[in-house]
Amino acid sequence: QAVVTQEPSLTVSPGGTVTLTCGSSTGAVTSGHWPYWFQQKPGQAPTTLIYDTSNKHSWTPARFSGSLLGGKAALTLSGAQPEDEAEYYCLLSYSGTRVFGGGTKLTVL
């Protein structure tokens, strides 16, 4: 099965902008991989931020956005808040199966 890669860790300053990426071992990530992005804080279940590359749920803060960038899926956080410190996971679809990335630990400091 495919391997999905994410940056292990990133740091952003409060109010700053950061982009997390999600790559695939099979080649360029496309909209056909239906990329999802999830946020997980310690001791909590994940919450879904972005689905199908760039769509937001009603609860997704406006400062988060999803896109395709340089052959990868990307999650951009503009105007980071202390409460955005968390683990972020992407999920790609490969026909019927799904594969998560290893996660990015985002520190807001």
Next chain:
Amino acid sequence: EVQLVESGGGLVQPGGSLRLSCSASGFSFSNFWMNWVRQAPGKGLEWVANMKQDGSEKNFVDSVKGRFSISRDNAKKSLFLQMNNLRVDDTAVYYCSYGGYWGQGTLVTVSS
């Protein structure tokens, strides 16, 4: 309000079996693919299995093929994961999910 409630977790010995259930409410269960996702202690998320709306298609991660099965009862809005021949590395919190929604998970511990 969408709710997904998992149950059936617990402590089991290696080689044993467990059946997890997920009770859904607040949405048209029969219209959606459903997934099981797990998270081992201190580790990342791992997609485990999914099932099409009518049960005609099922997919599994390689590590559970031949040991786990997935089923659903659309009339009862329930999803199931039958786990056989459990191994220590199956220890995890198991989540039921669809679209953007997640349950709170149920803990499966495989240990002698």
